[in-house]
Amino acid sequence: MKISIITVCFNSAATIEDTIKSVLSQDYSDIEYIVVDGKSTDPTLEILAKYRDRISRHISEPDSGIYDAMNKGINLASGSIIGFLNSDDIYANKEVISKVAQVMQTKDIDCCYGDLEYVAENNPNKIVRRWKSQPYHDSLFRKGWHPPHPTFFVKRSAYYTYGVFDLSYNIGADYELMLRFLQRYNLRTKYIPNILVKMRCGGISNRNLYQIIKANIECYRAWKKNDLKMSPLTIIRKPFSKISQFVYAKS
Numbered sequence: 001m002k003i004s005i006i007t008v009c010f011n012s013a014a015t016i017e018d019t020i021k022s023v024l025s026q027d028y029s030d031i032e033y034i035v036v037d038g039k040s041t042d043p044t045l046e047i048l049a050k051y052r053d054r055i056s057r058h059i060s061e062p063d064s065g066i067y068d069a070m071n072k073g074i075n076l077a078s079g080s081i082i083g084f085l086n087s088d089d090i091y092a093n094k095e096v097i098s099k100v101a102q103v104m105q106t107k108d109i110d111c112c113y114g115d116l117e118y119v120a121e122n123n124p125n126k127i128v129r130r131w132k133s134q135p136y137h138d139s140l141f142r143k144g145w146h147p148p149h150p151t152f153f154v155k156r157s158a159y160y161t162y163g164v165f166d167l168s169y170n171i172g173a174d175y176e177l178m179l180r181f182l183q184r185y186n187l188r189t190k191y192i193p194n195i196l197v198k199m200r201c202g203g204i205s206n207r208n209l210y211q212i213i214k215a216n217i218e219c220y221r222a223w224k225k226n227d228l229k230m231s232p233l234t235i236i237r238k239p240f241s242k243i244s245q246f247v248y249a250k251s
Contacts, residue, residue: 003030003032003083004032004081004083006085007035007085008036008066009044013043021090023091032057036069039062057076065167074156079156081155091196092198096196099192100192110158111155111158111187112152113147113191114197117198118130134191135191141183142230146179150197151196169218172219176219176221183226
């Protein structure tokens with residue numbers, strides 16, 4: 001079973017080599033690795049050139065943002081399963097994709113996800129917070145929960161059946177997509193109780209209060225778009241649901 005891993009990047013020279021090595025070190029053999037670059041002007045392309053023979057597909061052209069680049073990656077992918085690894089993230093260990101493959105070989109599973117560690121921007125060995133997830137049930141989104149998108153793997157056919165990332169969202173298109181797949185269309189999912197990804201702090205939706213507020217507004221829009229009834233407490237619960245991540249990080 002081929003699994004397509006997509007990395008989107010733009011001027012990511014400081015971190016992308018760690019990301020590439022993380023993918024190439026996986027012990028699962030049938031990986032299609034796709035890199036979608038937004039026409040970087042720093043040494044990113046020079047780093048990619050070093051791994052030209054081990055990257056399955058690579059394009060470098062202007063895009064309209066991260067979700068546009070992700071959609072380009074989906075269009076390029078030929079694997080049965082698609083996952084995303086951002087250009088400043090790494091897999092937790094070399095067995096991650098093997099674990100995903102084992103779960104996704106089950107006929108009644110459409111997607112899966114696991115746990116995530118936030119690590120210091122300059123030190124991926126320093127854990128800042130830990131996003132410990134849980135088995136899915138349909139009340140969780142209303143409680144402010146959602147899976148960590150960097151750990152979210154989906155059958156490629158789901159994107160063609162239920163749609164790709166909605167480019168009208170600047171920050172929350174990943175949330176809207178997971179809400180659409182899991183809450184609206186009830187894709188069959190499985191929780192992997194392991195840390196799958198280490199994510200450097202400083203993501204676009206977590207940088208400052210303005211970005212957090214903007215992300216929550218887009219989450220509200222996502223519920224409206226999908227004709228789902230949302231509790232007024234959902235948006236309030238969403239930021240508070242992250243408090244436990246700091247507790248887990250210290251445990």
